[in-house]
Amino acid sequence: MPRPINILFVSSEARPLIKTGGLADVSSSLPAALRDLGLDCRLLLPGYPSVLERCIALTPVANIAAPADTPVQLLLGQMPDTHVPVYVLDAPHAFQRPGGPYQDASGTEHPDNAERFALLSRIAAQLCDPHSALAKQTHWHPDCLHCNDWQTGLAPAYLHYAGRPIPSLTTIHNLAFQGVYDPDILPRLGLPAESFAIHGLEYYGSIAFLKAGLFYSDWITTVSPTYALEIQAEPLGMGMQGLLQQRSHQLTGILNGINTADWNPSSDLHLAHNYTYRGMAGKRRSKTALQTELGLNKDAAAPLFGIVSRLTHQKGLDWVVQAVDGILAQGGQLAILGTGEPELEVRFKQLAQQHPHSVAAFIGYDEGRSHRIEAGADIFLMPSRFEPCGLNQMYSQRYGTLPLVRTTGGLADSVTDGKDGFSFAGDTAHALWLTIERALAIYHDPKAWRRMQQTAMRKDMSWEHSAREYVALYTQLIAATHSS
Numbered sequence: 001m002p003r004p005i006n007i008l009f010v011s012s013e014a015r016p017l018i019k020t021g022g023l024a025d026v027s028s029s030l031p032a033a034l035r036d037l038g039l040d041c042r043l044l045l046p047g048y049p050s051v052l053e054r055c056i057a058l059t060p061v062a063n064i065a066a067p068a069d070t071p072v073q074l075l076l077g078q079m080p081d082t083h084v085p086v087y088v089l090d091a092p093h094a095f096q097r098p099g100g101p102y103q104d105a106s107g108t109e110h111p112d113n114a115e116r117f118a119l120l121s122r123i124a125a126q127l128c129d130p131h132s133a134l135a136k137q138t139h140w141h142p143d144c145l146h147c148n149d150w151q152t153g154l155a156p157a158y159l160h161y162a163g164r165p166i167p168s169l170t171t172i173h174n175l176a177f178q179g180v181y182d183p184d185i186l187p188r189l190g191l192p193a194e195s196f197a198i199h200g201l202e203y204y205g206s207i208a209f210l211k212a213g214l215f216y217s218d219w220i221t222t223v224s225p226t227y228a229l230e231i232q233a234e235p236l237g238m239g240m241q242g243l244l245q246q247r248s249h250q251l252t253g254i255l256n257g258i259n260t261a262d263w264n265p266s267s268d269l270h271l272a273h274n275y276t277y278r279g280m281a282g283k284r285r286s287k288t289a290l291q292t293e294l295g296l297n298k299d300a301a302a303p304l305f306g307i308v309s310r311l312t313h314q315k316g317l318d319w320v321v322q323a324v325d326g327i328l329a330q331g332g333q334l335a336i337l338g339t340g341e342p343e344l345e346v347r348f349k350q351l352a353q354q355h356p357h358s359v360a361a362f363i364g365y366d367e368g369r370s371h372r373i374e375a376g377a378d379i380f381l382m383p384s385r386f387e388p389c390g391l392n393q394m395y396s397q398r399y400g401t402l403p404l405v406r407t408t409g410g411l412a413d414s415v416t417d418g419k420d421g422f423s424f425a426g427d428t429a430h431a432l433w434l435t436i437e438r439a440l441a442i443y444h445d446p447k448a449w450r451r452m453q454q455t456a457m458r459k460d461m462s463w464e465h466s467a468r469e470y471v472a473l474y475t476q477l478i479a480a481t482h483s484s
């Protein structure tokens with residue numbers, strides 16, 4: 001029997017080890033889906049404290065030559081839930097520190113992020129180069145390197161200068177984060193001076209890690225077909241549109257799937273009441289339980305709007321702030337869970353103080369509560385200005401909570417207006433409001449509402465289909481490398 005295809009999937013986040021957003025969800029569920037299809041997909045993650053703590057059965061597999069006083073080791077362990085193998089880059093000077101993966105506890109970027117993620121990228125490339133001292137210690141040889149976002153952007157550049165032993169693929173999860181640094185850092189990255197060029201990692205006089213990924217990798221994917229088109233033009237190309245246009249024949253949009261085991265209303269352990277599309281009593285109870293948990297009026301008829309989100313400009317939540325009076329005037333309620341920009345945090349907190357029985361705002365990160373909002377709300381608001389894919393709208397559909405979204409990126413590809421959710425194309429608070437009114441009209445028609453809920457809940461949003469698209473792509477890239 002031929003051996004399986006080996007994929008090294010490098011990311012800076014993977015749930016449940018470390019997470020700031022959807023990248024972490026995808027980095028855990030896609031590798032698991034690939035393994036279900038028979039591939040030997042392994043993760044490479046930075047050794048943040050939570051990764052070292054939560055990863056199971058960690059064992060050293062290699063020592064890495066790094067600056068003298070900074071011991072660096074590669075460990076191999078497993079994901080706690082799926083048992084996907086994980087290489088952990090244990091580099092205490094780079095990754096063992098308080099705060100989040102990119103910022104300290106006060107929200108300031110770590111000053112050495114360029115060096116930290118260059119190290120991650122460099123180790124990824126070394127693992128893929130059979131001639132490297134590192135690969136000789138690991139005894140496992142990837143056939144293709146799958147990179148994700150700017151944090152891993154330099155890996156295809158390192159691989160290029162190692163003679164391109166295997167193909168690489170870069171997935172854009174969000175083009176807004178590009179990893180842009182001063183060119184002065186180039187000598188510290190260990191890349192040749194010639195790489196600082198338009199045909200390289202130079203980006204308007206700076207170095208952009210993401211640009212390196214987009215330029216040097218053999219293929220580019222992004223997380224929805226619509227976003228793949230949007231990023232080839234202004235404004236969503238965010239400066240990279242020229243390169244993306246040039247590479248459009250090597251750019252594919254593959255819609256993310258969701259982890260249907262974690263996000264399953266019939267077995268979700270975060271809920272006191274489970275349910276399926278066949279019997280929705282558990283959803284009604286989940287709504288009352290959520291209203292109780294959040295101190296909202298226990299009014300079964302009040303349309304309850306939910307939001308779980310990073311509170312950033314991207315997500316269009318300033319339009320929601322403007323719609324709150326209207327929602328309340330229609331007897332509605334609003335539950336928000338999120339962290340992010342201070343102005344939005346303050347605004348939502350103020351609204352909750354002004355309307356304690358109709359608006360609840362939790363500034364913080366709380367996985368259990370995110371599940372309870374998905375289950376207890378009637379309508380999920382996600383009016384993003386742009387959204388590469390978005391996962392919450394799909395979680396909502398699975399929980400019978402109809403998403404109300406802006407038609408952009410993955411939201412356009414996963415929500416069909418009037419069928420399994422609601423959508424609008426404009427970019428004003430008024431456009432959002434008109435769609436809220438439309439959704440409320442259907443909410444007050446229980447039969448029509450139930451029909452839409454059932455359609456949403458019965459959709460197949462699993463990884464199966466999209467994971468096969470990645471397999472086809474890896475197979476094509478590997479074949480092309482062998483024939484060249």
Ligand code: ADP
Nearest residue numbers: 021022309310337338364365366370390391392
């Ligand atoms: P993005 O990656 O742009 O933030 P996604 O919709 O792809 O958007 O993914 C966001 C993920 O982060 C979802 O799993 C969502 O439930 C989770 N999330 C966001 N904010 C919070 C929060 N405050 N508490 C718990 N989970 C959150």
Ligand code: GLC
Nearest residue numbers: 022023173223387388389390
């Ligand atoms: C990014 C995007 C989001 C996407 C996620 C996973 O964080 O903002 O739209 O769902 O990555 O691909």
